[in-house]
Structure formats: C-alpha cells, structure tokens
Amino acid sequence: MTTLATAPRTQTQRTVLRERGQHEVFCGLTGIVWLHRKIQDAFFLVVGSRTCAHLLQSAAGVMIFAEPRFATAVIDERDLAGLADANDELDRVVGELLDRRPDIKLLFLVGSCPSEVIKLDLSRAASRLGERHGPAIRVLSYSGSGIETTFTQGEDACLEALVTAMQPTEKAPPAASGPDQLLVVGALADVVEDQFRRMLEDIGIANVAFLPPRRNSGLPTVGPGTRYLLAQPFLGQTAAALERRGATRIDALFPLGVEGTSAWLHAAARAFGISPDTVERVIRAPAARARAALDKWRSELEGKTIFFFPDSQLEIPLARMLSRELGLVPLEIGTPYLHRDHLEHELALLPASAILSEGQDVDRQLDRCRDAAPDLTVCGLGLANPLEREGFTTKWSIELLFTPIQGFEQAADLAALFARPLDRRTALKV
Ligand code: SF4
Numbered sequence: 001m002t003t004l005a006t007a008p009r010t011q012t013q014r015t016v017l018r019e020r021g022q023h024e025v026f027c028g029l030t031g032i033v034w035l036h037r038k039i040q041d042a043f044f045l046v047v048g049s050r051t052c053a054h055l056l057q058s059a060a061g062v063m064i065f066a067e068p069r070f071a072t073a074v075i076d077e078r079d080l081a082g083l084a085d086a087n088d089e090l091d092r093v094v095g096e097l098l099d100r101r102p103d104i105k106l107l108f109l110v111g112s113c114p115s116e117v118i119k120l121d122l123s124r125a126a127s128r129l130g131e132r133h134g135p136a137i138r139v140l141s142y143s144g145s146g147i148e149t150t151f152t153q154g155e156d157a158c159l160e161a162l163v164t165a166m167q168p169t170e171k172a173p174p175a176a177s178g179p180d181q182l183l184v185v186g187a188l189a190d191v192v193e194d195q196f197r198r199m200l201e202d203i204g205i206a207n208v209a210f211l212p213p214r215r216n217s218g219l220p221t222v223g224p225g226t227r228y229l230l231a232q233p234f235l236g237q238t239a240a241a242l243e244r245r246g247a248t249r250i251d252a253l254f255p256l257g258v259e260g261t262s263a264w265l266h267a268a269a270r271a272f273g274i275s276p277d278t279v280e281r282v283i284r285a286p287a288a289r290a291r292a293a294l295d296k297w298r299s300e301l302e303g304k305t306i307f308f309f310p311d312s313q314l315e316i317p318l319a320r321m322l323s324r325e326l327g328l329v330p331l332e333i334g335t336p337y338l339h340r341d342h343l344e345h346e347l348a349l350l351p352a353s354a355i356l357s358e359g360q361d362v363d364r365q366l367d368r369c370r371d372a373a374p375d376l377t378v379c380g381l382g383l384a385n386p387l388e389r390e391g392f393t394t395k396w397s398i399e400l401l402f403t404p405i406q407g408f409e410q411a412a413d414l415a416a417l418f419a420r421p422l423d424r425r426t427a428l429k430v
Pocket of ligand 1: 027028029048051052053111112
C-alpha cells in the first residue's frame with residue numbers, strides 16, 4: 001500500500017511517500033550488540049528462540065574465551081505447549097546466572113517474538129526478580145521483538161526502561177533559576193562521550209549526564225530541571241518517557257558532521273543561557289580540524305548519487321550531512337518512521353530534489369532504486385548482497401551504529417565509511 005502525504009509545516013513542506021508493505025529490517029535484539037559494550041555491568045537475557053540466539057551470536061561475533069554479557073534463555077517446545085511454567089524456568093535461569101556472575105549489576109530481560117506469542121509478562125517477571133535480587137542488582141525488561149519494528153528501536157525500548165528506573169531529582173529548582181542538568185540521550189562510543197563532556201563543560205555546562213550510563217550506579221536522576229539533548233534520532237519512546245518525568249527536550253540538529261555538531265552544542269548552550277561567542281571559542285579549533293579533514297573526502301564524494309533504504313532511522317541526519325558537507329546527491333531518503341518534531345530542523349536542510357519516503361514496500365523500492373541507478377546504496381544486510389550481485393555499490397547501515405561517527409573528531413571517519421565501498425568497487429574494476 002502506498003500513500004502520498006505532505007508535511008504540515010511550511011518550513012518542512014515536502015511530499016512524503018508513505019509505504020506500508022513488506023519491509024526488510026533486523027529486529028530490536030540487534031541493539032544488544034552495542035548496548036552491552038556501553039553499559040559495562042549490564043547483562044541482557046533474551047527470552048526467545050534459537051533463531052534469536054543465532055541472530056545475536058552472529059551479529060556480535062562472540063569469542064568463546066570471553067564471558068559474554070548477553071545470552072538467550074531458549075523457550076522450547078514444552079514452554080510453548082504450556083507443559084512447564086515458563087516463569088519458574090526463568091527464575092531458575094536468572095538465579096543460576098546471578099550466582100555465577102557477581103559482576104552483573106543490571107539485568108535486562110529482553111522480550112522477543114516467541115515470548116510475546118506465548119504472552120510471557122516480562123515486566124512482572126522483572127519486578128518479581130528485582131525484589132528477590134535487589135537492591136544490589138537492578139532488573140528491568142523491554143521488548144526487542146521483531147514484529148513491526150526496526151533494529152534501532154531496541155535501544156529506544158532499553159533506554160525507555162532505564163528512564164522508569166531513574167530517581168527524581170531531589171528538589172526542583174525555582175522556575176527563575178533555569179535548568180540544573182543537561183542529559184545527553186543515546187548510546188555513544190565512550191571516546192565520543194568523553195569529547196562531548198569536555199566540550200560541554202568548557203562551554204560552561206557543569207552538570208552533564210549521559211543516558212545510558214556506563215555503569216548501573218551512574219544512572220542519572222531526572223526532573224523538571226532536566227533539559228535533554230538527543231544524540232540519536234530514533235529515541236521517540238525514550239523522549240516521551242523523559243517528558244512524563246518532567247524533562248524538557250532541547251531542539252537541535254543531530255551531531256553528525258561539523259554543521260550538526262556545532263548546532264547541537266549551540267542549542268545546549270542556548271538552553272543554559274550561555275552566549276554563542278563562548279561556544280564559538282570552544283569549538284573553533286576542533287571544527288576547523290574537522291573541516292580540513294572533510295575536504296579530502298569531499299573531492300572524492302562530491303556529485304556522487306546516494307539512495308537510502310529505510311533501516312537505521314539515521315537516514316535523514318546522514319543525508320543532510322552528506323549532501324551539505326560532502327556534496328553527495330541523495331536521490332531517495334527512506335526512513336522506517338518519520339518523527340517530525342525531532343527531525344524538523346533536519347528536514348528543512350534536505351535537498352528539495354530528494355524523494356523522502358517513510359515505511360517500505362521493498363519490491364517497489366527496489367524498482368525505484370534500479371531506475372535511479374545510484375552510485376551508492378545504503379541498506380540493511382539482507383538487501384546488500386543481492387544488490388551487490390546486481391552491480392550496485394552498497395553500504396551496510398548497521399555499521400553506522402557500531403562505528404563512532406558523532407562529533408567533530410569523527411566527521412572524517414563518517415565520510416570515509418561512505419568512500420570505502422566506492423573505492424572497493426573501483427579497485428575491483430581495475
Ligand atoms: S526477536 Fe523475533 S525477529 Fe528477532 S531473532 Fe527473535 S524471532 Fe527473529
């Protein structure tokens with residue numbers, strides 16, 4: 001099914017191609033791959049099937065000599081037939097796991113398609129197990145199920161669960177005294193987080209916290225004095241949960257490229273009443289370094305056409321950065337979901353010539369891609385190999401979640417990610 005709709009705001013007025021057909025995406029379990037690295041004392045126990053276990057093992061490339069911080073409690077035929085009490089089994093598995101792994105301080109029970117099919121209530125299981133094993137161990141639950149979702153929604157659901165566990169800030173500041181905490185929301189590589197923390201502190205924002213935290217004990221507080229700044233564009237549920245706790249969103253571009261990172265930092269400073277001159281003083285040198293590093297890639301990428309299949313929900317900020325800072329020409333920018341409020345500034349900066357599509361009808365979109373014949377196609381793993389076989393040059397969108405790409409120092413690395421497949425194709429032709 002395909003519909004055409006026009007964005008209601010004048011600033012972002014453009015036709016959006018809406019499709020509700022078959023889509024080709026990974027499920028939310030995939031987020032465990034980067035989240036378990038980020039939260040260093042967390043364990044992710046997927047309650048799922050052997051398929052779920054295989055997905056995780058192949059996506060995360062488990063080393064047999066390492067103690068992994070994720071696993072799958074496999075629901076077998078007895079559970080499905082109702083012959084065993086799945087809750088008793090789960091309690092036993094969790095008890096054994098926590099006895100064996102005293103390093104675990106935060107346990108996520110992660111739902112899957114099979115656990116949803118048998119209607120296993122993991123939120124009740126989490127509160128029951130939390131009472132049994134807390135307060136030393138916090139137990140939370142979320143769904144990574146692949147039914148009608150896309151893979152970055154796993155992080156959104158995980159962070160939403162963390163928001164429910166955040167303590168309220170002790171005392172709300174008087175309205176006149178302004179915000180008391182900046183909360184940066186979205187999993188970032190530690191190196192990026194450190195750079196952002198340093199710059200935000202240099203700008204003059206003293207109380208900066210990050211969600212997710214690196215450790216369970218570092219879970220920030222939240223309240224009416226909290227201003228939150230999204231570092232990732234796929235966190236709609238987390239944002240709504242933060243607002244229910246009294247926090248206010250800072251509207252900004254996402255921190256990709258020099259323009260996005262500068263605007264993101266300026267927006268934070270504005271919310272704290274800090275002057276643009278102060279921000280410029282702090283970012284002048286790193287922004288200049290990033291611009292110089294991007295120049296090299298611009299000469300290689302300028303004028304190349306690019307087609308985005310909907311997958312990571314990073315497509316819109318990426319298209320903005322690649323077109324404005326590297327001269328790539330987006331032909332179609334597909335996104336699984338279009339969160340207009342969070343992307344309003346991004347939408348206004350997209351080239352008018354690009355088709356913007358939301359959702360997917362994969363066969364129709366493949367036909368459009370073949371007609372457009374882009375130089376570079378950004379898509380999920382499931383489409384990349386068949387497209388390569390047809391002669392297209394592809395970039396796996398999932399790499400954009402595994403690679404540090406935000407901030408000034410990473411801008412050139414982001415450009416290199418898009419140049420590499422083109423270089424590989426050229427080398428193969430020689
Ligand atoms: S959660 Fe669903 S889509 Fe994801 S691996 Fe398990 S069965 Fe497959």
